[in-house]
Amino acid sequence: MERVRAELRRSGGFAGLTSHVRADSATMAPADAVRFVQLVQKTDLSRLGTRTGTRPHGADLMHYELTVERGGQTWHGTFSDPDIPAELRPLLQFLTHYSPGTGP
Numbered sequence: 001m002e003r004v005r006a007e008l009r010r011s012g013g014f015a016g017l018t019s020h021v022r023a024d025s026a027t028m029a030p031a032d033a034v035r036f037v038q039l040v041q042k043t044d045l046s047r048l049g050t051r052t053g054t055r056p057h058g059a060d061l062m063h064y065e066l067t068v069e070r071g072g073q074t075w076h077g078t079f080s081d082p083d084i085p086a087e088l089r090p091l092l093q094f095l096t097h098y099s100p101g102t103g104p
Contacts, residue, residue, distance in 0.1 A: 004040045008095040009065040021095050039091040045075040
């Protein structure tokens with residue numbers, strides 16, 4: 001199976017909380033690793049390009065900074081609600097709920 005790594009920083013929301021997640025398919029439980037790799041494969045990061053979105057104003061909007069390493073390539077993008085590409089949402093949801101040892 002292909003090795004994929006990602007780092008997600010999420011901030012904002014009504015409470016202004018920040019979270020940070022690092023995921024590596026080589027160290028995940030097998031079922032989580034399969035799901036993670038599938039989500040990255042389904043997301044056409046090259047089509048999204050390296051993006052840095054503007055951060056809209058609003059106390060309850062979430063802001064995401066995502067870095068993905070796959071096949072020797074690194075992709076980085078910054079997005080804010082509600083302007084997150086639909087194809088990226090499942091990967092962000094997986095990473096947001098992922099906790100090493102417990103899964104999403």
